[in-house]
Amino acid sequence: MLTLHVIDNLADRIERAYLRRQPHWRLGCANPRVWAAAAATLLRMHRSDPKLPLDPELYVAVQPIGVSLADPWEDLAEARSARRFRRRVHQMIRKLRGELEGEVRLAEGRIEQAETVDAVLLSRTRSLSPLGRYIVACRHGRPDLAERFRRQAQEQHQSCPLYRHACTRLLPRNAYPVLEIVAGLDFPTRAVLGIPQFSLN
Numbered sequence: 001m002l003t004l005h006v007i008d009n010l011a012d013r014i015e016r017a018y019l020r021r022q023p024h025w026r027l028g029c030a031n032p033r034v035w036a037a038a039a040a041t042l043l044r045m046h047r048s049d050p051k052l053p054l055d056p057e058l059y060v061a062v063q064p065i066g067v068s069l070a071d072p073w074e075d076l077a078e079a080r081s082a083r084r085f086r087r088r089v090h091q092m093i094r095k096l097r098g099e100l101e102g103e104v105r106l107a108e109g110r111i112e113q114a115e116t117v118d119a120v121l122l123s124r125t126r127s128l129s130p131l132g133r134y135i136v137a138c139r140h141g142r143p144d145l146a147e148r149f150r151r152q153a154q155e156q157h158q159s160c161p162l163y164r165h166a167c168t169r170l171l172p173r174n175a176y177p178v179l180e181i182v183a184g185l186d187f188p189t190r191a192v193l194g195i196p197q198f199s200l201n
Helices: 002-021 033-048 056-061 072-076 079-112 117-121 130-139 143-159
Strands: 178-182 185-188
Touching: 002 033, 002 056, 002 072, 033 056, 033 072, 033 079, 056 079, 079 117, 079 130, 117 130, 117 143, 130 143
Parallel strands: none
Antiparallel strands: 178 185
Protein backbone atom coordinates (compact mmCIF):
# COMPACT_ATOMS: atom_id res chain seq x y z
CA MET A 1 0.00 0.00 0.00
CA LEU A 2 2.84 2.38 0.82
CA THR A 3 4.42 1.79 -2.59
CA LEU A 4 1.09 2.45 -4.33
CA HIS A 5 0.70 5.68 -2.37
CA VAL A 6 4.22 6.76 -3.35
CA ILE A 7 3.60 5.93 -7.01
CA ASP A 8 0.29 7.84 -6.98
CA ASN A 9 2.01 10.89 -5.51
CA LEU A 10 4.91 10.70 -7.95
CA ALA A 11 2.55 10.15 -10.88
CA ASP A 12 0.54 13.25 -9.99
CA ARG A 13 3.69 15.37 -9.77
CA ILE A 14 5.04 13.97 -13.04
CA GLU A 15 1.79 14.77 -14.81
CA ARG A 16 1.76 18.34 -13.48
CA ALA A 17 5.42 18.86 -14.41
CA TYR A 18 4.82 17.51 -17.91
CA LEU A 19 1.77 19.70 -18.44
CA ARG A 20 3.79 22.75 -17.44
CA ARG A 21 6.12 21.95 -20.35
CA GLN A 22 3.33 20.79 -22.65
CA PRO A 23 0.23 22.80 -21.67
CA HIS A 24 -1.63 21.75 -24.86
CA TRP A 25 -1.01 18.04 -24.46
CA ARG A 26 -4.56 17.34 -23.27
CA LEU A 27 -5.68 18.06 -26.82
CA GLY A 28 -3.93 14.81 -27.71
CA CYS A 29 -4.87 11.33 -26.72
CA ALA A 30 -2.89 8.93 -24.54
CA ASN A 31 -3.54 6.40 -21.82
CA PRO A 32 -3.46 8.15 -18.40
CA ARG A 33 -1.52 5.17 -17.03
CA VAL A 34 1.57 6.75 -18.55
CA TRP A 35 2.06 8.85 -15.39
CA ALA A 36 2.02 5.76 -13.15
CA ALA A 37 4.39 3.97 -15.52
CA ALA A 38 6.84 6.87 -15.40
CA ALA A 39 6.48 7.07 -11.60
CA ALA A 40 7.16 3.34 -11.22
CA THR A 41 10.27 3.73 -13.38
CA LEU A 42 11.52 6.60 -11.23
CA LEU A 43 10.86 4.68 -8.01
CA ARG A 44 12.67 1.56 -9.31
CA MET A 45 15.66 3.65 -10.31
CA HIS A 46 15.85 5.32 -6.91
CA ARG A 47 15.66 2.01 -5.09
CA SER A 48 18.42 0.49 -7.22
CA ASP A 49 20.60 3.62 -7.00
CA PRO A 50 19.83 6.01 -4.08
CA LYS A 51 21.91 8.69 -5.79
CA LEU A 52 18.99 9.11 -8.17
CA PRO A 53 16.52 11.33 -6.30
CA LEU A 54 12.78 10.80 -6.14
CA ASP A 55 12.35 14.11 -7.91
CA PRO A 56 9.54 14.00 -10.50
CA GLU A 57 10.13 17.59 -11.55
CA LEU A 58 13.80 16.91 -12.28
CA TYR A 59 12.89 13.67 -14.04
CA VAL A 60 10.65 15.60 -16.43
CA ALA A 61 13.01 18.56 -16.75
CA VAL A 62 15.95 16.51 -18.09
CA GLN A 63 13.90 14.95 -20.90
CA PRO A 64 14.20 16.57 -24.36
CA ILE A 65 10.46 16.99 -24.75
CA GLY A 66 9.45 18.28 -28.19
CA VAL A 67 7.49 21.48 -28.53
CA SER A 68 5.09 20.25 -31.19
CA LEU A 69 4.16 16.57 -31.07
CA ALA A 70 3.88 15.58 -27.42
CA ASP A 71 3.97 11.91 -26.52
CA PRO A 72 4.31 11.30 -22.78
CA TRP A 73 4.87 7.57 -23.29
CA GLU A 74 7.88 8.25 -25.49
CA ASP A 75 9.04 11.24 -23.43
CA LEU A 76 8.80 9.68 -19.97
CA ALA A 77 8.17 5.94 -19.92
CA GLU A 78 10.74 4.55 -22.34
CA ALA A 79 13.98 2.90 -21.20
CA ARG A 80 15.96 5.74 -22.77
CA SER A 81 14.13 8.22 -20.51
CA ALA A 82 15.45 6.36 -17.47
CA ARG A 83 18.96 6.20 -18.92
CA ARG A 84 18.87 9.91 -19.67
CA PHE A 85 17.80 10.74 -16.10
CA ARG A 86 20.55 8.55 -14.62
CA ARG A 87 23.19 10.05 -16.88
CA ARG A 88 22.09 13.64 -16.21
CA VAL A 89 21.96 13.17 -12.42
CA HIS A 90 25.46 11.71 -12.35
CA GLN A 91 26.67 14.61 -14.49
CA MET A 92 25.15 17.05 -12.01
CA ILE A 93 26.78 15.27 -9.07
CA ARG A 94 30.18 15.39 -10.79
CA LYS A 95 29.75 19.11 -11.49
CA LEU A 96 28.78 19.87 -7.89
CA ARG A 97 31.66 17.74 -6.60
CA GLY A 98 34.11 19.61 -8.80
CA GLU A 99 32.82 22.96 -7.54
CA LEU A 100 33.07 21.92 -3.88
CA GLU A 101 36.52 20.40 -4.33
CA GLY A 102 37.63 23.67 -5.94
CA GLU A 103 36.29 25.65 -2.97
CA VAL A 104 38.04 23.36 -0.48
CA ARG A 105 41.34 23.54 -2.36
CA LEU A 106 41.14 27.32 -2.44
CA ALA A 107 40.41 27.60 1.28
CA GLU A 108 42.98 25.01 2.33
CA GLY A 109 45.55 26.61 0.06
CA ARG A 110 45.08 29.88 1.92
CA ILE A 111 45.37 28.07 5.24
CA GLU A 112 48.61 26.44 4.09
CA GLN A 113 49.90 29.94 3.32
CA ALA A 114 49.58 30.75 7.05
CA GLU A 115 46.12 32.32 7.09
CA THR A 116 44.05 31.19 10.05
CA VAL A 117 41.02 28.97 9.57
CA ASP A 118 38.89 31.71 11.11
CA ALA A 119 40.21 34.36 8.72
CA VAL A 120 39.60 32.16 5.68
CA LEU A 121 36.14 30.92 6.60
CA LEU A 122 34.82 34.20 7.99
CA SER A 123 36.06 36.26 5.04
CA ARG A 124 33.49 37.95 2.83
CA THR A 125 34.16 36.10 -0.41
CA ARG A 126 31.83 34.59 -2.99
CA SER A 127 34.43 31.95 -3.71
CA LEU A 128 33.23 29.90 -0.72
CA SER A 129 29.67 28.64 -0.37
CA PRO A 130 28.19 27.91 3.07
CA LEU A 131 28.59 24.17 2.45
CA GLY A 132 32.18 24.69 1.33
CA ARG A 133 32.91 26.62 4.54
CA TYR A 134 31.19 23.93 6.61
CA ILE A 135 33.30 21.22 4.97
CA VAL A 136 36.57 23.05 5.58
CA ALA A 137 35.64 23.74 9.22
CA CYS A 138 34.93 20.04 9.77
CA ARG A 139 38.11 18.94 8.01
CA HIS A 140 40.17 21.24 10.23
CA GLY A 141 38.61 20.12 13.50
CA ARG A 142 36.62 23.31 14.10
CA PRO A 143 33.10 22.23 15.12
CA ASP A 144 32.47 25.74 16.48
CA LEU A 145 32.95 27.24 13.03
CA ALA A 146 31.09 24.40 11.32
CA GLU A 147 28.11 25.12 13.56
CA ARG A 148 28.08 28.74 12.38
CA PHE A 149 27.59 27.59 8.80
CA ARG A 150 25.33 24.61 9.49
CA ARG A 151 21.98 26.31 8.85
CA GLN A 152 23.10 27.92 5.61
CA ALA A 153 24.67 24.64 4.51
CA GLN A 154 21.32 22.94 5.14
CA GLU A 155 19.60 25.58 3.01
CA GLN A 156 22.13 24.93 0.25
CA HIS A 157 21.30 21.21 0.49
CA GLN A 158 17.58 21.95 0.30
CA SER A 159 18.15 23.88 -2.92
CA CYS A 160 19.80 20.75 -4.40
CA PRO A 161 19.89 17.49 -2.39
CA LEU A 162 22.46 16.13 -4.83
CA TYR A 163 25.05 17.99 -2.76
CA ARG A 164 24.94 15.02 -0.36
CA HIS A 165 26.42 12.73 -3.00
CA ALA A 166 28.84 15.40 -4.20
CA CYS A 167 30.37 15.51 -0.68
CA THR A 168 31.23 11.84 -0.30
CA ARG A 169 34.95 12.39 -0.96
CA LEU A 170 35.10 15.46 1.27
CA LEU A 171 33.23 14.46 4.42
CA PRO A 172 32.41 11.24 6.26
CA ARG A 173 28.78 10.39 5.68
CA ASN A 174 27.75 11.08 9.29
CA ALA A 175 29.32 14.56 9.16
CA TYR A 176 27.02 15.89 6.42
CA PRO A 177 24.88 18.73 7.85
CA VAL A 178 21.62 16.96 6.94
CA LEU A 179 21.17 13.43 8.27
CA GLU A 180 19.53 10.82 6.08
CA ILE A 181 17.49 8.51 8.35
CA VAL A 182 16.39 6.37 5.41
CA ALA A 183 17.15 6.83 1.72
CA GLY A 184 15.43 9.99 0.54
CA LEU A 185 14.38 11.19 4.02
CA ASP A 186 16.45 14.07 5.37
CA PHE A 187 16.74 15.25 8.95
CA PRO A 188 18.74 18.42 9.80
CA THR A 189 21.42 17.85 12.42
CA ARG A 190 21.83 20.24 15.34
CA ALA A 191 25.32 19.21 16.33
CA VAL A 192 28.56 18.78 14.46
CA LEU A 193 30.18 15.43 15.09
CA GLY A 194 33.91 15.03 15.69
CA ILE A 195 35.52 14.87 12.28
CA PRO A 196 39.05 13.58 11.64
CA GLN A 197 41.21 15.71 9.36
CA PHE A 198 42.12 14.38 5.93
CA SER A 199 43.10 15.79 2.57
CA LEU A 200 41.80 15.73 -0.99
CA ASN A 201 44.88 13.86 -2.18
